[in-house]
Amino acid sequence: MSTDRSIVLFDLFGVIARHQRPGALEKMAARAHAPTEAFTTAYWACRPPYDAGQQSAPEYWTAVLRWLSVPVDAGTIEELRLTDIDSWSRVDGSMVAYVQSLRDVAEVALLSNIPSDHADAFLAAQPWLHDLDHVAFSGKIGAAKPATAAFHHCVVAMRAAPADFLFVDDRAENVRAARATGMNGHVFTGRDELAAVIDTWLTTGRGSRTRSPMRRDSRYETQ
Template sequence: MSTGRRRIVLFDLFGVIARHQRPGTPKKMAARCHTSTEDFTTAYWTHRPPYDAGLQTPSAYWTDVLHALSRPADADTIEELRLTDIDSWSRVDDRMVTYVRKLRGRARVALLSNIPADHADAFLAAQPWLHDLDHLAFSGRMGAAKPDPAAFQSCVVALRAAPADFLFVDDREENVRAARAVGMDGHVFRSQDDLAPVIDAWLPTR
């Protein structure tokens, strides 16, 4: 840790504090597009990176998905898919939310998430406690998504810290490796029970 600085725990959102996509949603959206779940899922994720990184509008993203499936991209279909998608990523792990909020008494706490801007707006509206954290970094608002080093560096700059001040927690190993490559400590999240002793050991003793 840099001398005189307060340590920062930087959390991923989905798969850590929030839950992954609601089960059954890809099948539901695939049915709306009159295609198989497999084909829909391929198109959904293939075209996702620019949308996550704020380089593409929701309409452009869903138009690309629908065209990849040889389906018409009318405004009503796009909006229905967009809203269904946002809802499917809206669930949180209440136990982790409680843990993260209490952790602020011991460390600075920040969030770094790959999430489109319109999803971020909806998530913040539903989870206003997020505004109490020390920094929120959403890929769709800053033009960089993990594992791009720029995503991590933006948090370093925003918090006026050094990379060594950070412990980054993410459920994806490639993102943790990327954080370590810029000088942060990192932990691959499996459960809160696994995480808590790691943070306890990393934070200075009182």
């Protein structure tokens, strides 16, 4: 079923934003007085509940430090938190411009796995996000990709049908999950290839559609 709309739903990191800043994990490991390899293991192993909004930043960092059997204190946690946020703060300017240009021909939304405090920092630093039709951060909506609930959230929030979406992510498992919900999907490898895919999707089988006149007044998930 389709509501005859065209919605391009973007992942953030690895598509519009850069992956983690090189050297960041080493820097955080040094602050925690832990070997980089052990720190990296703890950092990622403890991450899912934080990404999904089930843990606060202090709870996450306490779990990481306890995993490493190092002292837990508020100062260390805050330094690690701020360094972590900074490490995920870079965007690809050419992709930001491309995403903005798409709004002339389609609705554009975002679904990103990102903790709540990271999301707040990203929204404050990147004003272009406020022009999108919907922005869903995992730490705000309580569900992270590839969970079905993350994609279902976007369908319900935008009052659309799964078939109205083209989901773009650099991780194949997330694209497979989106397709399983009924969305169209594309594994991102570069802007030029993506532009060709979107052009084809908008003109083949989708008709010559333009943006839907229906716009949500509240586009950001803050709870």
